[in-house]
Amino acid sequence: MKAELVCFWIAVGLYGVSTFSYIFGLIARQEKLFTVGLYGALAGFIPHTIAIGLRWSETGISPFISISESITLGTFMAVLIFLIFQFSTKKVRPLGVLVMPVVFVLIGWAGTLMKEIATTLAPALQSAWIWVHIIGASAGFGSVLVAAAFGLMYLLKERSSGGIANKLPELQTLDNLSYRFIAGGFIMYGLMIVSGAFWSNQVKGNYWNWDPVEVWSLISWLIYGIYLHLRITFGWRGRKLAWYALIALIAMIISYWGIPFSVETFHKGFRIEH
Amino acid sequence: MIRNIYKFLSSVKLAMALLVVILSCCVVGVTIYRGVEAGTHIFSTFWFNGLLVMLVVNVCFCFFPRILNRKLTLISLGMILFHLSFVAILGGIVFNSLFHFAGLIRLTEGETLPSGDLQSYDFAEQGRFFDIGKLRGDTTLIKMHVGHRVDGADKKVAYEISVGEGEAKKQGIIFITKHLEYRGFRYFCDREGYAVLIVLYDKMGRELYGGYYPLQSLRQEDGSYLYTTGTKDGPGSIAYPYDRPQPLFSLQVAYRPSKISERGGEAFFQVWPLTHEGERPEAKPLAEGKAALGEMFDAGDYYLSLKEVRYWTAMFVRYDPGLPIVLASLWVGFGGMVITFIGRMRRMRN
Ligand code: HEM
Numbered sequence: 001m002k003a004e005l006v007c008f009w010i011a012v013g014l015y016g017v018s019t020f021s022y023i024f025g026l027i028a029r030q031e032k033l034f035t036v037g038l039y040g041a042l043a044g045f046i047p048h049t050i051a052i053g054l055r056w057s058e059t060g061i062s063p064f065i066s067i068s069e070s071i072t073l074g075t076f077m078a079v080l081i082f083l084i085f086q087f088s089t090k091k092v093r094p095l096g097v098l099v100m101p102v103v104f105v106l107i108g109w110a111g112t113l114m115k116e117i118a119t120t121l122a123p124a125l126q127s128a129w130i131w132v133h134i135i136g137a138s139a140g141f142g143s144v145l146v147a148a149a150f151g152l153m154y155l156l157k158e159r160s161s162g163g164i165a166n167k168l169p170e171l172q173t174l175d176n177l178s179y180r181f182i183a184g185g186f187i188m189y190g191l192m193i194v195s196g197a198f199w200s201n202q203v204k205g206n207y208w209n210w211d212p213v214e215v216w217s218l219i220s221w222l223i224y225g226i227y228l229h230l231r232i233t234f235g236w237r238g239r240k241l242a243w244y245a246l247i248a249l250i251a252m253i254i255s256y257w258g259i260p261f262s263v264e265t266f267h268k269g270f271r272i273e274h
Numbered sequence: 275m276i277r278n279i280y281k282f283l284s285s286v287k288l289a290m291a292l293l294v295v296i297l298s299c300c301v302v303g304v305t306i307y308r309g310v311e312a313g314t315h316i317f318s319t320f321w322f323n324g325l326l327v328m329l330v331v332n333v334c335f336c337f338f339p340r341i342l343n344r345k346l347t348l349i350s351l352g353m354i355l356f357h358l359s360f361v362a363i364l365g366g367i368v369f370n371s372l373f374h375f376a377g378l379i380r381l382t383e384g385e386t387l388p389s390g391d392l393q394s395y396d397f398a399e400q401g402r403f404f405d406i407g408k409l410r411g412d413t414t415l416i417k418m419h420v421g422h423r424v425d426g427a428d429k430k431v432a433y434e435i436s437v438g439e440g441e442a443k444k445q446g447i448i449f450i451t452k453h454l455e456y457r458g459f460r461y462f463c464d465r466e467g468y469a470v471l472i473v474l475y476d477k478m479g480r481e482l483y484g485g486y487y488p489l490q491s492l493r494q495e496d497g498s499y500l501y502t503t504g505t506k507d508g509p510g511s512i513a514y515p516y517d518r519p520q521p522l523f524s525l526q527v528a529y530r531p532s533k534i535s536e537r538g539g540e541a542f543f544q545v546w547p548l549t550h551e552g553e554r555p556e557a558k559p560l561a562e563g564k565a566a567l568g569e570m571f572d573a574g575d576y577y578l579s580l581k582e583v584r585y586w587t588a589m590f591v592r593y594d595p596g597l598p599i600v601l602a603s604l605w606v607g608f609g610g611m612v613i614t615f616i617g618r619m620r621r622m623r624n
Contacts, residue, residue, distance in 0.1 A: 123429045123450045176622065183618065187611045194604045202451055205462045205592045207600060210317035215304045222297045229293065233286045 014044030077142035129199035136192030143185030150178035151242035348617030356610030370596025411439025
């Protein structure tokens, strides 16, 4: 087996350990398991990073194009943001209860879809905009996943008292944290759309064509635009927005990697394949 | 009455309703309808674009009066920039739609067409106030390069073109991520195919006629391509010679490129008695058979030969004077989001 794949599956395994530690930690009210979960995530993040690096260095072609590569990067960003938050504040220990299972399932799915590394990059993708685009998309996904996890924490704290719920920060703090990560994700999605428009303009001469990939990204952006309006103009707070963040996350995963993902839609028309 | 309209247009509820409706349309446009259908049923319709315009009108009536009453802070400044960019984008789109031009021009290598003649375009579309006089001079496809490389990166195909007139003529190589701009007109690669030179001889071997016939590239089930006369929906025959008042017969030509030599290969000919347009040819051809590049094929009273293989290319020609407004506004909007975000972070910290 290739070193890249070994690293990849070790990462998946460690994320699995992390996932089950978090879930059992919550069920059994064992805080120690959260620590196991956190270090499991950190331990998995290392081979995850190496796997991406190896894949990249093998051909020198950015390994963020196919669907499994895209999921691998999206989960990478999510774990990165999660770890940075956890190690810089240590405030919300069970946060991984949502983050890690989602990451684990997604990256496991990516593993089943994995294909050989492309040896050439399609000419349409040979553009600097692609970098801005994929960073916007993956960081956006990472942010809204963490935001949804804060939403879940909010609901947990609201439902139950004592034990773990007691150690969570105030409801209002959780609500604010969730909002901040949504606002950050919204900006990242904005970056994804703007760079996509410039990229399309570079290749086709029009910045917006209502093609499925564009519409899906508009959908993700609008979903969070509506969230911000509900909060700012309509004064929504707390439980309703926590639910909103969780449901929006599902929409996000579908819109990203579900039906629409195909570079094929990018440049249609018959051409000679040389 | 006017008051009620104003009240309606300036309500935040309308803003929310519009956002939700537009979001729903988008979801329908990528699930129930797909691709072209989504365009005809939703995105290109009058009502959908009306909704977008209404959103912008709503921003003007609802957002600005509310925010301008407040103290200017980082947060409100960002919001103003963000919502303002919506208005500017719409302005840019409207302006552009009045003055723009878009055309698809198809040329065989070596061919030159007048840029300002709408006949030169397979398809052309223009804004009400577009001045066709702006399209000066000619458009020439000099050569199509296969396997074009730039700094080691494979661009697959590139078109060497020249546009314009006289002194100001501009020549350049374009590929998928690089266009050529001439006096505000931008030339973009779109697609390409083979064009074969089919020459007609009499039985004595004297050359009677020759013309370039563009071929379609039809993807086969096994993933390979069939290059043949016909339409994009399938193979078909053409009247040959197509540019004579009296064509001689119906001809279908399929070309098989050589794996070894670029622009080499062989042709497969099928000749039928001439049919009128739309009429099906008889089941059995008068003659059919293969001939390599440069060889003669016996077509009954005549000989035919595939004499040369060239490429045809189709390019999009665009003129979009509103584009800079839209593109700049995108960054203004993005900047607005970032400024609001920074403002909120600072407030939370205090
Ligand atoms: C796609 C469309 C829109 C998006 C994505 C959007 C986004 C936003 C964002 C991001 C904010 C600031 C939230 C924050 O603090 O981070 C905001 C505030 C606001 N937006 Fe929009 N907006 C859109 C359209 C509209 C429209 C059509 C209106 C017109 C009514 C509107 C009215 C407002 C108002 C009134 C505020 C807040 C001002 C307040 O504090 O009351 N927005 N919007």
